[in-house]
Amino acid sequence: MGAQRAWIPWAHCKDGGESNGPDHEREKSWAKLFDQLDLNKDGRIDIFELRAGLADRGLSRRSLEKVVETGDTNHDGVLDFKEFTQYLRTHEKQLKLMFSRLDKNNDGKIDAAEIQHCLRSFGVDISLEDATRILLSIDKDGTLTIDWNEWRDHFLFNPLTNMEDVARYWKHSVMLDIGEHLTVPDEFSEEEKKSGYVWRQLMAGALAGSVSRTGTAPLDRLKVFRQVHGFSQFKGNLLSSFQSMMKEGGLPSLWRGNGMNVLKIAPETAIKFTAYEQLKLLVHERFLAGSLAGAIAQTAIYPLEVLKTRLTLRKTGQYSGIADCAKQILQREGVIAFYKGYVPNMLSIVPYAGIDLAVYETLKFAWLNRNRGLADPGVMVLVGCGAVSSTCGQLASYPLALIRTQMQALDLEKGAPKPSMLALLCNIVTQEGVAGLYRGISPNLLKVIPAVSLSYVVYEYTRIVLGVDIEGRRAGKGKG
Numbered sequence: 001m002g003a004q005r006a007w008i009p010w011a012h013c014k015d016g017g018e019s020n021g022p023d024h025e026r027e028k029s030w031a032k033l034f035d036q037l038d039l040n041k042d043g044r045i046d047i048f049e050l051r052a053g054l055a056d057r058g059l060s061r062r063s064l065e066k067v068v069e070t071g072d073t074n075h076d077g078v079l080d081f082k083e084f085t086q087y088l089r090t091h092e093k094q095l096k097l098m099f100s101r102l103d104k105n106n107d108g109k110i111d112a113a114e115i116q117h118c119l120r121s122f123g124v125d126i127s128l129e130d131a132t133r134i135l136l137s138i139d140k141d142g143t144l145t146i147d148w149n150e151w152r153d154h155f156l157f158n159p160l161t162n163m164e165d166v167a168r169y170w171k172h173s174v175m176l177d178i179g180e181h182l183t184v185p186d187e188f189s190e191e192e193k194k195s196g197y198v199w200r201q202l203m204a205g206a207l208a209g210s211v212s213r214t215g216t217a218p219l220d221r222l223k224v225f226r227q228v229h230g231f232s233q234f235k236g237n238l239l240s241s242f243q244s245m246m247k248e249g250g251l252p253s254l255w256r257g258n259g260m261n262v263l264k265i266a267p268e269t270a271i272k273f274t275a276y277e278q279l280k281l282l283v284h285e286r287f288l289a290g291s292l293a294g295a296i297a298q299t300a301i302y303p304l305e306v307l308k309t310r311l312t313l314r315k316t317g318q319y320s321g322i323a324d325c326a327k328q329i330l331q332r333e334g335v336i337a338f339y340k341g342y343v344p345n346m347l348s349i350v351p352y353a354g355i356d357l358a359v360y361e362t363l364k365f366a367w368l369n370r371n372r373g374l375a376d377p378g379v380m381v382l383v384g385c386g387a388v389s390s391t392c393g394q395l396a397s398y399p400l401a402l403i404r405t406q407m408q409a410l411d412l413e414k415g416a417p418k419p420s421m422l423a424l425l426c427n428i429v430t431q432e433g434v435a436g437l438y439r440g441i442s443p444n445l446l447k448v449i450p451a452v453s454l455s456y457v458v459y460e461y462t463r464i465v466l467g468v469d470i471e472g473r474r475a476g477k478g479k480g
Helices: 026-036 049-054 061-071 081-103 111-120 126-135 148-155 164-178 189-194 197-215 217-229 238-249 251-255 257-262 265-282 286-313 322-333 335-339 343-371 379-410 419-433 434-438 441-446 450-464
Strands: none
Touching: 026 081, 049 061, 049 111, 049 148, 081 111, 081 148, 126 164, 164 379, 189 286, 197 217, 197 257, 197 450, 217 238, 217 251, 217 257, 217 286, 217 379, 217 441, 238 251, 257 265, 257 286, 265 286, 286 322, 286 343, 286 379, 322 335, 343 379, 379 419, 379 434, 379 441, 379 450, 419 434, 441 450
8 A cells, every 4th residue: 555655746746847956846745755655754764665665666676776775875774865855856867868868759758669769779679569568568648658757757766877778677678578488588689798698697597497497396207207107107196196206216206307307408598599599680570580499499409308208207227327318218219219209399389389478478468458657567477477378388288298208208129110199199089088188287287386486586586696687787887
């Protein structure tokens, strides 16, 4: 409730001319706002009060910390009333200059075309539709333009200091969600590529994926077993299935195959990003370029996928390690064995990526329509959208994933007849019905929320450690 009240004072106040000389009414509105944010009424605002009061604005913790750091002239870690009003006065002056630069036709309003031009001038090519989505997050009155008051209110507590900062903020607000998904890498400007920012981002994503996969590895192993063997090996509920695994190989057996699952993240991410950077020059549709990049990466690392499945299904003592597993497969089944299940794997990329992306965009766009004038969705909204969209993508592509895993698990000597994808599909439907195509789906769905949550939390903390905040700048970098 306090967060909503906090934005009332200037939402309806007069502009008062230029930002560098606020009139008496504006000073009064700042005083009222300060009083509402000062929860313990000690005459000072700390980072916790600022976060609580502005919780519904979707601002990152680092952004609010920068507000305190910038305004805290006496370095006591809090903002008194003088520091608070001085920060707002100075920041409004900067925002006014940025607004003027963005308003190319000097009509006092910013439209979607001007937003698109701004991003393109910094090397980020977005469509007019995406620019309109950005506009809708700021446009309070539904005019499909942004006036000075809307611009000021939206960015007043976002510590952006120049147009490059604004471009980066917008770029990540519309593309970070896509970049977080497996198929479509993020867009990066030339400056970010030269500065090393790109690889810090990719490193953060790889580490987040490693922790996420490790945390949900027992559920993933159970899924693979049920995909290949049905309920013949592990009957009953999840707990009894895990107990059976531990009885056969001890507690570490729950993580069999996870090492390879983690190891393949780095090469897949690097190949995918490199391929995407080249493909987007030839294919101007981001989804198509991202899907092709994903297919290239999967082709390159697919032998690791087969090794992961075999190591996940192994019995105690069957392989001494990754190298021994690869050696046995090569000697017994030949090189072609490392591409078993390749066709259904490729076929599953488009439905998964397409539905995942479409559902995510639909949910986020619906949120923006229902919350016009607010900042982009906060952490919980984005995590929720990611979990729902990932689930829908999995449901659409799961039958193909099941066939792929079964083909990967087939241990047949060289020259032995190999069942085709269609033969396996027909056999499952004949024996178990259509429901058989979704066996193992329950542990897969159970891991969605913890996987998304773990991935997000680790990703954000890793970016802080690597010195990159949500606006895409090095932490502690001097103001532009």
